[in-house]
Amino acid sequence: xxxxxxxxxxxFKPNPRSLLIxxxxxxxxxxxxxxxxxxxxxxxxxxxxxxxxxxxxxxxxVVGYAxxxxxxxxxxxxxxxxxYALTGSPHLALAFPVAFPDGVHLSFWIVxxxxxxxxxxxxxxxxxxxxxxxxxxxxxxxxxxxxxxRIFLNNLNAPINLTNGPQGISRIDAVNVAGAxxxxxxxxxxxxxxxxxxxxxxxxxxxxxxIFVSQRLEKSRIGRAWMAIREDEIAASAMGINTRDLxxxxxxxxxMFGGASGALFAGFQGFVSPxxxxxxxSIMVLCMVVLGGMGNIAGVILGGILLAVLxxxxxxxxxxxxxxxxxxxxxxxxxxxxxLFGGALxxxxxxxxxxxxxxxxxxxxLGSDEVAEKA
Amino acid sequence: MEIFxxxxxxxxxxxxxYALVALGYTMVYGILGLINFAHxxxxxxxxxxxxxxxxxxxGMGAPPALALLLSIGLAMLGxxxxxxxxxxxxxxxxxxxxxxxxxxxxIGVSIVLQNLAMMIWGREYHSFPxxxxxxxxxxxGAIINDIQIIVFxxxxxxxxxxxxxxxxxxxxxxxxxxxENQHAAQLMGVDINRVISITFMLGSALAAVxxxxxxxxxxxxxxxxxxxxxxxxxxxxxxxGIGNLRGAMLGGLLLGLIESLGAGYIGDFTGGFFGSNxxxxxxxxxxxxxxxxxxxxxxGERLAERA
Numbered sequence: 001x002x003x004x005x006x007x008x009x010x011x012f013k014p015n016p017r018s019l020l021i022x023x024x025x026x027x028x029x030x031x032x033x034x035x036x037x038x039x040x041x042x043x044x045x046x047x048x049x050x051x052x053x054x055x056x057x058x059x060x061x062v063v064g065y066a067x068x069x070x071x072x073x074x075x076x077x078x079x080x081x082x083x084y085a086l087t088g089s090p091h092l093a094l095a096f097p098v099a100f101p102d103g104v105h106l107s108f109w110i111v112x113x114x115x116x117x118x119x120x121x122x123x124x125x126x127x128x129x130x131x132x133x134x135x136x137x138x139x140x141x142x143x144x145x146x147x148x149x150r151i152f153l154n155n156l157n158a159p160i161n162l163t164n165g166p167q168g169i170s171r172i173d174a175v176n177v178a179g180a181x182x183x184x185x186x187x188x189x190x191x192x193x194x195x196x197x198x199x200x201x202x203x204x205x206x207x208x209x210x211i212f213v214s215q216r217l218e219k220s221r222i223g224r225a226w227m228a229i230r231e232d233e234i235a236a237s238a239m240g241i242n243t244r245d246l247x248x249x250x251x252x253x254x255x256m257f258g259g260a261s262g263a264l265f266a267g268f269q270g271f272v273s274p275x276x277x278x279x280x281x282s283i284m285v286l287c288m289v290v291l292g293g294m295g296n297i298a299g300v301i302l303g304g305i306l307l308a309v310l311x312x313x314x315x316x317x318x319x320x321x322x323x324x325x326x327x328x329x330x331x332x333x334x335x336x337x338x339x340l341f342g343g344a345l346x347x348x349x350x351x352x353x354x355x356x357x358x359x360x361x362x363x364x365x366l367g368s369d370e371v372a373e374k375a
Numbered sequence: 376m377e378i379f380x381x382x383x384x385x386x387x388x389x390x391x392x393y394a395l396v397a398l399g400y401t402m403v404y405g406i407l408g409l410i411n412f413a414h415x416x417x418x419x420x421x422x423x424x425x426x427x428x429x430x431x432x433x434g435m436g437a438p439p440a441l442a443l444l445l446s447i448g449l450a451m452l453g454x455x456x457x458x459x460x461x462x463x464x465x466x467x468x469x470x471x472x473x474x475x476x477x478x479x480x481x482i483g484v485s486i487v488l489q490n491l492a493m494m495i496w497g498r499e500y501h502s503f504p505x506x507x508x509x510x511x512x513x514x515x516g517a518i519i520n521d522i523q524i525i526v527f528x529x530x531x532x533x534x535x536x537x538x539x540x541x542x543x544x545x546x547x548x549x550x551x552x553x554x555e556n557q558h559a560a561q562l563m564g565v566d567i568n569r570v571i572s573i574t575f576m577l578g579s580a581l582a583a584v585x586x587x588x589x590x591x592x593x594x595x596x597x598x599x600x601x602x603x604x605x606x607x608x609x610x611x612x613x614x615x616g617i618g619n620l621r622g623a624m625l626g627g628l629l630l631g632l633i634e635s636l637g638a639g640y641i642g643d644f645t646g647g648f649f650g651s652n653x654x655x656x657x658x659x660x661x662x663x664x665x666x667x668x669x670x671x672x673x674x675g676e677r678l679a680e681r682a
Contacts (some may be wrong), residue, residue, distance in 0.1 A: 069479075129667040130663070133670055136478055137666055139607075144662050145659070145663075339487060342484065345482060348474075352626075
């Protein structure tokens with residue numbers, strides 16, 4: 001009766017109410033505490049960490065739930081970001097001076113669902129022909145797709161200047177909430193909220209939404225079907241699951257999350273360029289999912305926080321440390337960071353393949369019960 | 376017509392390098408069913424090692440021919456050690472793990488190699504020393520230079536040599552046996568681990584030569600050169616039918632041709648909308664199209680479609 005125990009453990013146990021309230025208050029106060037202790041730059045880093053968490057949760061649907069390795073995930077993020085960059089900035093005035101003399105300035109809230117849908121559409125376009133292939137082919141094709149998108153973004157500045165090439169698109173409109181732009185300091189109830197704080201709350205709300213949707217998906221019929229496919233595709237299809245459609249759905253759903261985060265990113269930064277959407281970013285998001293624990297929401301969040309904050313800590317510690325020890329900079333923090341990532345990926349797969357906080361199902365499936373018990 | 380011929384020549388030379396790298400992918404895939412993601416980085420390390428050895432040997436006053444031979448040998452040796460260690464550390468412990476696991480360690484290995492190379496050799500481009508006068512020959516209006524000829528001929532010779540090894544020697548028979556059925560091969564007394572290690576070392580030695588060739592023909596080497604090259608060579612392997620040696624050679628040459636003809640003519644076909652800066656996109660489109668319409672590749676017998 002091992003199964004009953006496993007599944008009874010999986011049941012959603014609501015946190016004690018007091019804990020939840022404490023967590024909410026802590027999260028609401030976080031930007032002010034960070035600002036006071038570490039400075040405003042770190043609030044910005046926290047904002048980026050939230051964006052990464054959203055991305056990682058989106059990728060978690062594809063990699064963690066459905067078991068499809070997507071190495072070009074950042075391309076969907078790029079699609080979302082450019083979607084808002086084009087429809088929320090003066091840029092299109094360059095390409096179509098007659099039709100749009102001031103560029104296009106749609107509201108962020110109209111573009112957001114469109115960006116998600118467009119990215120989802122790209123996901124279907126890419127997934128439809130490739131999802132019947134074996135997993136490692138999918139990995140390569142998605143990797144290639146990510147590169148294609150980047151090459152197009154880099155080169156679509158001539159003859160019609162759509163993307164402005166490597167320079168990217170700037171002066172993107174800020175996100176408006178209730179008519180107030182989040183790019184300026186706002187006074188609410190006598191407290192002044194700087195821009196980074198306001199975006200923090202926006203991202204917090206979206207992250208909460210993404211977590212909620214992920215959690216509901218995981219426990220739904222669809223989520224269980226995804227996990228069945230991940231574990232044994234043939235058995236799953238023998239059970240009457242339409243594996244092709246469901247894999248496509250996972251792909252599209254992950255892409256939609258990516259697209260929505262992309263639009264948020266463009267609004268927050270006010271600037272996008274192809275540089276932000278390199279393969280390394282895809283790998284970074286994948287690292288978050290893998291290190292944290294594929295298929296486990298808490299694990300993915302942990303992975304996202306670790307990998308988004310760690311580089312900044314390294315940046316602030318490695319350079320002064322080397323200066324003190326050797327009197328010069330021997331290893332630049334960027335390559336040290338990547339070196340650590342690469343090493344971490346290898347070590348994790350060898351010794352803890354299910355991640356730091358593995359999901360229970362995944363742990364069993366990867367046959368690392370002994371590892372889990374030892375830990 | 377001259378342009379057409381020129382593109383054909385460039386394509387064949389480039390394609391022969393792709394073919395050498397593709398062989399490394401396809402040999403490993405044939406035996407382990409694993410995409411050795413880090414293979415492109417092995418090519419890069421080979422190029423960098425060869426270049427460093429070459430410049431320091433020439434600096435010491437060694438005769439060019441000797442320096443070239445020594446540095447190729449050194450690069451091949453270095454890459455063989457590297458290939459062997461990659462297999463031991465990152466792939467062997469995961470041989471029976473789910474498919475995702477070795478793929479992720481492979482990504483890890485390539486990140487590590489890339490950044491190590493960046494630390495050792497820096498971010499800048501390294502230029503290949505000019506050793507022989509690189510004569511150009513006109514051939515029906517098109518231009519071909521000495522380095523291109525050497526690259527193409529050497530690549531063909533190495534491929535022929537590999538075919539002999541695989542089809543005529545004891546080791547080759549063992550490799551084919553392991554590819555066919557690991558367990559049966561083991562029962563017949565084949566030391567699987569040894570065969571797999573040797574396969575990795577052979578592939579890495581080819582990668583070193585390919586790296587040297589590509590840096591000689593472009594005159595440059597760079598820590599980031601392995602990524603795109605690896606991806607294209609993998610495409611070539613898939614195009615020809617992954618797991619099939621002849622397929623990898625055919626796929627490499629074809630991909631080189633597609634790329635250079637595509638880049639040469641895309642401007643004319645699209646009325647100047649797309650230019651030759653889209654050259655790198657062709658490989659990916661070819662990859663997607665092949666996977667959609669003929670996942671087993673041109674010469675592939677194995678069915679690539681498996682859950």
